[in-house]
Amino acid sequence: MSEFLQHLINMLVLGGTYALLGIGLTLIFGIMNVVNFTHGVLYTFGAYIMFIVVHQLGINFFLALPLAVVAGWLLGAVIELTLLRPLRGSDIDTTMLVMIGAWIAMQSGTLWIWGGVAKSVTTPFPEAPLVLGPVSVSWLRLFVLAAAALLIVVTYFLINRTKLGCAMRATFQDQDTASLMGVNVDLIYTSTFAIGSSLAAAAGALLGPVYVIFPQMGDLAAVKAFAIVILGGLGNITGAVIGGFILALAEELGAGYVSSGYRDAMGFLIIIAVLIFKPTGLFARSERVG
């Protein structure tokens, strides 16, 4: 029983960051209909920013986090402006392939600059865990959960309570009408991509110190993000949050009770299963497939 509780605790922590990843991608995929293969690179980018800021610039760990989010936002905006805006109107395949090209180039660039040896980020938290009866959880992971929760709440607020968020939702529902109503679609697109990217960077910045940081770390994260988006339904933020926790739960239970080697397979299996049996996702309110 205590093992199960331990898995549950692990799931909560992991789920929070997965939710961030998923929200970021569901916004981009949902509003812009772009299969964003650079999402994983942004995740890696966020982690490396943490490393640079904490270890090479010597800045406080807690300040590094917002810096990583901002850096992710900037990089996302740059990608959108240079690669996606010129391709607006092209078919989805071309955009997808351009994203793949960007992913390859950026990941190789990371490898070239930082080398293949994994980096660790020292955190200000004590090593000894917080023990609650039969389960333990490290302070770092609690912080990660709290920070993720905070960012999710902020995103909710942004999407549902601000004018920008309203414009984004309008563009998601009907781009042409939104533009007729005076929404600057170009600006919305850039903002969406930037915000989505900053969330991916945040996820990387939070999880990087928990594990280790290396150039290919984003690959798995990217696919998991897609799993969450598909699970939760395109453009559905609540769905993405729940999807993130479901994925984390599937991974923890799968790894704990079935086989640890298949932990990372859970995401893929979920994608395949959902797309075969319920292609619109578990929570999608509107039909949007293909």
Place this chain on the structure above:
Amino acid sequence: MIRTFRLVPTIALAVALLGGAANAQTIKIGVNEPLTGAFAASGTYVVNGAKIAADEINAKGGILGKKLELVIEDNKSNPTEAAAVAEKLITSDKVPVLMGAWGSSLTLAVMPKLMEYETPMVVETSSSGKITTTGNPYIFRISPPSAIEAAAFKGIVDKLELKKVDFLVINNDWGRGTAEDFSKMMKEKGITVGAVETMDQGAQDMSAQLSKLKGTDSETIIVTTAVDQLTLIFKQAAALGLKKRIITTGGSQNPDQIIAQAGAAANGTMHLTTFLPWFPDKTPNPEATNYFITEWKKRGFDFAGCTESFRGYDGIRTAAAAIEKAGKAEPAAIKAALWDIKIKGLNGDIVFRKSGPEGKESGQSQPNVYLIEITDGKIGMKTL
């Protein structure tokens, strides 16, 4: 005047022709190591150690009057790539001898290429028994197979009062081979072997395996993997409140790095290593050890890496000694010469004894194995 003018170009032409006629200006040793992927940290240490050896040799005049050149290639911690790298080094760079390939699965993948192209390789780190027992006469290993590690460990098993042990090993030839050899030894000593958990070389999250091991009734866990994963294991074990005794094997642990990154979680852990950079006087060759460590620090490398980089150092010196003895940079001659060399390595004498099926024996040296313990963030020796 005119005669000089005619003489100079003639001399220049002659020099150029003679220079071109000399086969190559350098003697090459191929280095096949993981510089990216799961073993990147370890492979990089080994390569840096190798460079120290190469520079030392070149400073003393090189080999056979020529400069020694290391041709370094990255096998990406992947067996298929390791084989491809060996092919590249042998057919494109024309190296007469290699050192590599760090991991047991990587070395095993390279072995058929050595047979195909009849080129010898000095194995500096791999510990799977299969490497020297499957009949490959081109293999010359200076690191201990896990059976030797287990045998060395036998002596202290009683002192540690082990009753039941679990294993947490990396899922490849190295980890599985270690679990097998150590289990065999334990059972002979009457110790019960409990769970054997494996982890993928790229896995970052071992909390599932650790949660399971937390719940078993054994008091010791033997862990075998490379340093990046070890650091994660210690951190995650601490986060789970896992209180069992942890012993690591394989010599790729970098205890200093573990102390630095796992902090208090490292206390009470023990490690089977093949080098003692912290106690140069206890090594078989204190003078050489001091030289190596000084050089290492001079280059600004992380001291923690010494436990692994010395293998690169010894490996290159072994290959160089064989080339020197052979008198030419030619694979067959080097292979024959390897059987005749005896040099003082940082971990003991390097001299190869026959190992494996008759007629196709590999060479295996007999390195030392040490057991160290981390207490209060400091490293101390435990006599085996």
Place this chain on the structure above:
Amino acid sequence: MKSGITILSVVVFASVPLWLRDPYLMNALITTGIFVIGAMSLNLLLGFTGQLSLGHIAFFGIGAYVSALTSLGFDVGLPFGLRIVHTPWPPIAGFVLAIAIAGLCGYLVGLLSFRVRGAYFVIVTISFAEVVRLVALNWVELTQGPLALTNIPSMTIGLPGLGELTLRTKLQNYYLVLSVALVTYLLISRLVHSHFGRAMRGLMENETLAVSVGIDVTKTLTLAAVISAGIAGAAGSLYAHYIRIIDPEVFAFINTVTMVIMVITGGKGSLAGPVVGGMIFGLLPVFLRPIMAPEAQWIAYGGVLIVILFVLPRGIVPSLAQRFAKRPGRAEKAAPVAFSERGVKEHA
């Protein structure tokens, strides 16, 4: 004109071993040739049917593993106490089985494509490849997992009893790969110019219209997927028996990306495109090796892909063909073209 170039190319390729002695370059040509076959098979799906299947390496890898395991033999336990023991068969049998089983997987993917389309299809195909990779990695009893399948025997031609020729040397393997590549090229060429080929292209151009003239979407897509997967499986088998070691990294996404770059750069929807693209990206790393680190090369390849998509979206071969086409003033469509280099004559 076109067949002239084709025949000339074949002659040039066939003559290579007569003047190229460097074993390292021969090795590069052989592996490039294998990837060209893979690229041609991807082109069938991507260029002629318009399905962006990004899990293509799964068929290649499945073919490799099936062929390797057939020729090595295996002994695995299954659920419910079952045990399957397989004694080694000649590699040529592995080759045939690789095509069959990869084709079967292609069938399954084809079925899937009917349920999900567009971006979702892409994601599903990627997931499929990753699941296969993880199975290969974890089912150690069957596949040896990360320990890799080693000592895979070289390909043989012939049947036991009638006489077998083992293809061990680089020279023999080169001609084997060249032959299979040629057969593949001819096969795809016939297919594209047939009634079925027109159905594929019709589907790609305008699905609703194609359906309205009676083209069966599922059947066409599925058949294309089966053939494409089968060819990829054949390439995988050749790969397994040439480099003689296979590990789960063969399923890595980067290998699909490599084939995609080959097809897109060379020209999707053209017959020679994947060959040209394949030769470029298969041999470029060999020539760049002394001057550029591999990471730097990949930055360049990513950049090249982006540039091609912006500047030459149809790829090198169709753009060149357009340049030399003897039809001045013909307006070319912006959408990907699946017509042969000779220009349009048939209608869908």
